[in-house]
Amino acid sequence: MGNAAPGRGRILACALAVTASAVLPAAPAAAAAPISAPPMGWASWNTFAAKITASVIRAQADALVSSGMRDAGYTYVNIDEGWWQGTRDASGNITVDTAEWPGGMKAIADYLHGKGLKAGIYTDAGKNGCGYYYPTGRPAAPNSGSEGHYDQDFLQFSRWGFDYVKVDWCGGSAEHLDQARTYQSISAAIDRATAQTGRPMVLSVCEWGSGAPWNWAPAISNLWRTSQDIIYYGQQASMSRVLANFDAAQHPSAQTPGHYNDPDMLVVGMPGFGGAQNRTHLALWAVSGAPLLAGNNLATMSADTKAVLTNREVIAIDQDPLGRQGTVVADDRAGHQVYSKVLSGTGRRAVVLLNRGGSTATITAGWAALGLSGPAQVRDVWAARSAGTYTGSYSASVPAGQAALLTVTAG
Numbered sequence: 001m002g003n004a005a006p007g008r009g010r011i012l013a014c015a016l017a018v019t020a021s022a023v024l025p026a027a028p029a030a031a032a033a034p035i036s037a038p039p040m041g042w043a044s045w046n047t048f049a050a051k052i053t054a055s056v057i058r059a060q061a062d063a064l065v066s067s068g069m070r071d072a073g074y075t076y077v078n079i080d081e082g083w084w085q086g087t088r089d090a091s092g093n094i095t096v097d098t099a100e101w102p103g104g105m106k107a108i109a110d111y112l113h114g115k116g117l118k119a120g121i122y123t124d125a126g127k128n129g130c131g132y133y134y135p136t137g138r139p140a141a142p143n144s145g146s147e148g149h150y151d152q153d154f155l156q157f158s159r160w161g162f163d164y165v166k167v168d169w170c171g172g173s174a175e176h177l178d179q180a181r182t183y184q185s186i187s188a189a190i191d192r193a194t195a196q197t198g199r200p201m202v203l204s205v206c207e208w209g210s211g212a213p214w215n216w217a218p219a220i221s222n223l224w225r226t227s228q229d230i231i232y233y234g235q236q237a238s239m240s241r242v243l244a245n246f247d248a249a250q251h252p253s254a255q256t257p258g259h260y261n262d263p264d265m266l267v268v269g270m271p272g273f274g275g276a277q278n279r280t281h282l283a284l285w286a287v288s289g290a291p292l293l294a295g296n297n298l299a300t301m302s303a304d305t306k307a308v309l310t311n312r313e314v315i316a317i318d319q320d321p322l323g324r325q326g327t328v329v330a331d332d333r334a335g336h337q338v339y340s341k342v343l344s345g346t347g348r349r350a351v352v353l354l355n356r357g358g359s360t361a362t363i364t365a366g367w368a369a370l371g372l373s374g375p376a377q378v379r380d381v382w383a384a385r386s387a388g389t390y391t392g393s394y395s396a397s398v399p400a401g402q403a404a405l406l407t408v409t410a411g
Contacts, residue, residue, distance in 0.1 A: 032187070032222045033200035037319045038260045038291045039164065039223065041076025041120070042069075046265055046295025049233040050082025050137035053100040054108050061115050063298035070116060072310040073319065074294065076164050076202075077112050078120030081131050086143035092152055109161035120164035120202075121157055125182050126171015133170050136233050145171040150189035158193040158201060165190070169207035179211030187220035204262065214254035214261060223262040223291050226251065230264035231295070236272025239280070239401055243356065246284045250327070255289060257323035262291050269296035269305030276402050278308045279382055280354075283405040286318040287326035287341045287352045313381045314405065317341065317350040326350060329369040336398075338365045347372055347410035350381075355398040364395040367410065376410035 042064055044052050061077050064070050083105070087095045096104055109119040124130060124145035131141045146153040146167070157165055167186055172179070183205050194200050205217045205224040217224035227248035230241055249263035266285065268278045285292060294309060301309075308314075326341030335356035340349050349370050353363040367373055378387040378394045382405055387394070396404045 032220060032258065033194075033202045035202060035222055035258050036321065037257070037323070038289055039076050039202060039204075040074045040292040040315070040319070041078060041118070042074060042294045042298060043076075043078035043080055043120070043166075043265050044082075045080035046231055046233070046267065046270060047297045048082075048137070050131055050135070052079065052082045054102060054111075057108055058111055060298050061112055061117055063301075064117065065115050067298060067301070067306050068310055069294070069298065069306070072312065073315055074292070074309070075116070076118045076120050076293070078122070078164060078166060078293065079108070080122045080166065081129065081136075081168070082138055083122065084144055085138070085141040086129070086132070088143075088149075092149060094153060094156055104160075105162075106160040113161060118163040119161060120166065121160075121162045122166045122168065123153060123157075124168045124171045125186060125207075126169070126173070126175050126177065128171040128174070130168050130170035133174065146186075147171060147175075147177075150186055151192060154186070154189045154201070155193040155196060158190075158197040158199045161199070162201060163199070164202040164204065166204040166206055169210070172207065173210070179207050179213065180216040183207070183213075183217065184220050209248060214251035218254050218256065218259040222258060223260045225262045225264060227263060231267050231270065237267035237270045237277070238272060239277055242267065242277075242281050242284065246288065249288060249290065250325075252325040252327050255323060255325040257321065260289060260291055260323075261325060263288065265293045265295040266309075267295060268308055269294070269301045275304050275308070276399070278305060279405070280401070280403040282308055282311075282314055283352050283382075283403050284339075284354070286314050286405070287339050287350050289318060289320065289323055289325050289341065292318055311382070313384065313407075317343070317381070317405075317407070320344055320350075326352065330364075330366065334361075336361050336363045338363065338369065340365075340370045342371075343407070345409075347376070349408045351406040351408050353396055353398050353404040353406070355400055355402055358400050360397055360399050362395050363398050363404070364393050365406070365408065366393040367391075367408075370408060372408065372410040374410055376408050379407045379409075381405040381407060 112119040126145040127147045129144035203221040205221045209226040213224035245263040249261040326339045330338035337354045339352040
């Protein structure tokens with residue numbers, strides 16, 4: 001979950017966001033978890049909103065394994081908003097409804113680990129979480145944020161066995177907290193928890209880009225949201241929202257191995273998207289080197305959706321060890337763009353030919369714009385075939401609202 005839907009009482013007014021300083025406070029930065037590639041996995045919000053229980057999470061984890069997605073690299077199962085209703089015991093420790101979570105949260109983390117998966121959990125930086133301000137699937141839940149309990153909560157998450165924590169901003173925004181300082185405190189609390197348990201946790205900063213996190217979050221976290229939600233619960237996926245989130249995530253200088261701009265969860269395979277939209281969406285995230293967190297119902301997905309999500313060539317582009325974010329290298333101002341991502345190895349690029357226009361167009365990638373010269377081999381990634389060897393440029397016909405995904409290798 002992030003912020004919420006217009007017309008459904010879930011969108012946060014921009015006036016609530018307090019723009020943070022472009023630099024962190026002088027206090028020492030905490031270390032983020034040592035990951036080397038954008039996180040891949042599945043998150044519960046897009047399909048289930050707050051209507052989650054252990055049985056829902058177990059079923060999706062089982063499908064992640066049986067579908068081959070785990071073996072393709074999707075290892076995190078992230079439990080989003082709805083797992084906790086703000087209750088604590090006399091010592092201030094988080095408590096949950098054991099009818100919904102038999103054995104508590106440690107039991108579900110253990111189940112995920114037993115499947116060869118990693119466990120992710122969710123909280124808010126403020127006193128109240130998003131479920132209090134924008135209940136979606138459950139009644140409003142007060143006190144479901146971690147403010148005032150940072151050390152206690154993140155140590156509890158770590159002791160339960162969680163490997164990843166997403167920290168939302170609904171309470172932080174309502175309270176006019178400072179983004180950079182607040183998340184630095186959270187990161188430091190995670191560091192202290194790790195020192196006690198030996199279990200590092202990936203930190204996902206989710207303040208929706210309201211405080212320019214690309215300027216400060218790389219020093220303290222692994223990924224940071226750059227925009228509002230890509231889909232609001234109950235709505236259909238739309239390419240306009242995909243493109244808006246893709247555009248908002250263009251901060252290439254902030255991205256390095258282990259630290260990633262996050263344009264939000266995937267809507268591949270969700271209502272409103274067919275195969276062409278799914279492939280265009282995943283191509284954009286891959287050329288960005290973005291986290292790949294599926295949000296569809298894995299237990300009911302089509303064979304085509306599974307094939308898109310598990311395409312090893314596309315995943316390899318996203319997970320390239322250089323960790324670069326692709327950038328626009330050609331734009332004719334008519335909606336026809338070329339994006340290029342530098343890949344590891346000599347003279348290798350991932351290239352997206354994106355047609356934002358209203359009709360099919362021929363889009364050309366020139367070698368000079370890609371930083372290449374001489375003859376180069378072109379591969380059509382989705383077709384899984386060589387397109388031939390070309391000198392100087394390559395052109396392809398791209399339908400309206402779609403993208404071609406290529407690799408280009410010179411030398």
